[in-house]
Amino acid sequence: MARKGENIYKRKDGRWEGRYRIPNPSGTKALYRSVYGKSYREVREKLFAGKQIVLHKAGKKSQLPDKMTLGEAAGLWLEENRSKWKESTYATYRSITEKHVLPLWGTQTADALLIDPPVSFPGLKEGEQKKYSGAYKHQIQVITSQIFHFLDKKYHCGVPQWLSPAAPAQNRTVTPPEGDKLRRLEAYLSTKAEEKDATSIGILLSGCCGLRIGELCALQWKNINWEEGTIQIRGTMQRIRTFRQGETRTKIIISDPKSRSSNREIPVPSYLLDYLKKLKGNGEGYILAGKKKEYLEPRTLQYRFKKILEQLGIPYFNFHMLRHIFATNCISRGFDMKTLSELLGHSNITTTMRIYVHSDMERKKQLMAGYRLAS
Structure with missing residues (x-):
């Protein structure tokens, strides 16, 4: 496959061809020289050598x-x-x-x-x-x-x-926790959500809507469309290094989402909307508020999530696994790739398929069971 800006492509005869520009003494039009090879890499190496000769002759x-x-x-x-x-x-x-x-x-x-x-x-x-x-x-x-x-x-x-x-x-193989452990976690979070526990509601929101932890922490009440029953992802929160001379410090920043496609609107299950309505009251600002700050940062949320797993006796898994669990469940329920890709905020469907779509032998057996030529 040709790379952008490289002028390399595969010919119909199976060979690869690359073209590079050479000086034209007359200056009337651009002149190009072609190189050929059995592989993309071979042609790229020949192109590099040819361009170096041109640069050398030009004194560059x-x-x-x-x-x-x-x-x-x-x-x-x-x-x-x-x-x-x-x-x-x-x-x-x-x-x-x-x-x-x-x-x-x-x-x-x-x-x-x-x-x-x-x-x-x-x-x-x-x-x-x-x-x-x-x-x-x-x-x-x-x-x-x-x-x-x-x-x-x-x-x-x-x-x-x-x-x-x-x-x-x-890509590493995504292996979600066993079903009984997830049911135990969901039951605990739902009970705490009824008690207006913001952390539990946030974890459920991430696991049931596929939010990244930074997107969840940056979520504000103004990002909820109560009439449509949706949340709008308009920012992400993260802690970054500041690189001050002679010291290593970090700070929290809230910026635009990871990509244009990450800027999205997600329908929220009705029971989660009910939890959010009870939590809101007259609240404004961030949905997840800290004890000393107006927001709850990702590092603190990750720590709280870890403590919940320990309390329930569930082996530790990273908060981001909730997003993987959401995607895996959507695929098993028959979500089409375009819809899932948009819900996750991926830049394209290929990204979604590369990460989450990989058939195991049991799935292959189910699909092949009873197959006939004239089906």
């Missing part, structure tokens, strides 16, 4: 500052893009860079990494490779790739072939 290859380390390049990349990114995006990128990328390659020069890939990816000692998940390695690869794309745009140095295309992170 030497623009990368001499002995610039990847650490220096990363700092430049972060600062020049900081004003373009959301505050949470900057915090995430910087954290990944400092925690994962710099300890591995921060002192190596950028021009050396352009030519020679590390001996082992992601640059870990022998015997440590298996300790890290595909997602861990994927994060390192994506961030490092972005740094080099930034350098390429700024200094015309090219992008190392060992960084691209980045291998997608493998």
Whole structure:
């Protein structure tokens, strides 16, 4: 499959073809040169080599500052893009860079990494490779790739072939708690909800509507449409690092949802609306209010959820599992993928299917039972 902006595609004869622009002495129109290969990666490598020759002839290859380390390049990349990114995006990128990328390659020069890939990816000692998940390695690869794309745009140095295309992170199998444990949890939460316990109502809301923990904590009474019986997701709450010089601090921010599709409206089961009406009274502001603050932050809600599980003797599972349970139950009840994707706030149906749709052998047996040719 062709990647955006790369001018690489698969031909009808099964080969891959890539095209790159070359100088035209007459200047009348753009000239291109084609390269061919048996695989996408082979063509990409040939394209990279061809572009390097063009840049070298144009005298642009030497623009990368001499002995610039990847650490220096990363700092430049972060600062020049900081004003373009959301505050949470900057915090995430910087954290990944400092925690994962710099300890591995921060002192190596950028021009050396352009030519020679590390001996082992992601640059870990022998015997440590298996300790890290595909997602861990994927994060390192994506961030490092972005740094080099930034350098390429700024200094015309090219992008190392060992960084691209980045291998997608493998999804972990989602295994929800057993049904009897969930029924015990739901019974407890429902009892507490009748007593106007905001935390229990919030947990039920997340588990029965698929809310992310940050979306739940950012939910305000004004986001409920009582006439339509829906909630409107208009923000998300999270704690991020502030990166003040000489100290490590964090702060709570409330920002736009994760993506455009996360900005959504969700129908709420009638019994949950009843709980919310009893809880509201004359209340305004945040639905989940803290004891000392006007809101309840995700870290505190996660802690309370953990304590409830301990009290009920249920093995611990992360709050985000409630969202997975919601999606899994929706699929088993026959929800179509488009509806489920919109309820979850995914950017596309593919994301929903990649995470949640995986048939097990029992399901296959049910579908194949009694199958006939002339059915």
